[in-house]
Amino acid sequence: MDRVAPDALLTDAIPSYFISPAVPVWDAAARGPWTLEVTGAVKRPVRLSPTELARLPSVTHRVNHYCVEGWTAVMEWTGVRVSTLARLVGLRPDVEYADFESFDSGYHESWDLESALHPQTLIAYGSQGEWISPAQGAPARLHSPVKLGYKSVKYLTRVVFLPHRAGGYWSDQGYEWYAGT
Numbered sequence: 001m002d003r004v005a006p007d008a009l010l011t012d013a014i015p016s017y018f019i020s021p022a023v024p025v026w027d028a029a030a031r032g033p034w035t036l037e038v039t040g041a042v043k044r045p046v047r048l049s050p051t052e053l054a055r056l057p058s059v060t061h062r063v064n065h066y067c068v069e070g071w072t073a074v075m076e077w078t079g080v081r082v083s084t085l086a087r088l089v090g091l092r093p094d095v096e097y098a099d100f101e102s103f104d105s106g107y108h109e110s111w112d113l114e115s116a117l118h119p120q121t122l123i124a125y126g127s128q129g130e131w132i133s134p135a136q137g138a139p140a141r142l143h144s145p146v147k148l149g150y151k152s153v154k155y156l157t158r159v160v161f162l163p164h165r166a167g168g169y170w171s172d173q174g175y176e177w178y179a180g181t
Contacts, residue, residue, distance in 0.1 A: 040160035043090035078126030109168035
């Protein structure tokens with residue numbers, strides 16, 4: 001478990017990374033209302049609106065954010081554990097991975113199931129007591145201190161549970177696939 005000192009200073013801003021030409025913002029007029037789809041090798045796939053996602057049991061973690069570029073920041077994230085979503089949809093026995101998909105120009109990263117179900121791995125919709133902003137990955141993003149930042153997919157639209165590894169935007173370009181901290 002990632003632990004930070006209770007008196008560690010929280011940062012209210014970390015650099016905003018995305019692959020689109022500008023900060024991605026969900027356009028409901030063009031795409032319809034945002035939902036998070038949880039699907040793949042599951043018994044009960046779901047689509048959750050922001051309200052439905054926020055009604056699920058949530059937690060707030062004060063944890064480190066580790067960047068591949070060498071910096072670290074202490075952040076507070078609020079959201080739903082990926083393990084809660086996994087229980088909701090009922091994983092098939094052959095699931096070994098999860099792929100997290102974004103509306104940021106096709107960005108995605110896959111994770112091993114153990115890391116995805118870690119108790120500090122969240123689908124975050126809040127940070128520092130506020131709803132996350134587009135620069136932070138709104139309306140929802142993945143976050144966990146057990147992986148480097150590039151594995152924490154922003155602008156999340158789908159969680160796909162899989163029996164096989166699916167690669168990812170950066171790992172397909174030579175970055176380490178596991179990217180654990």
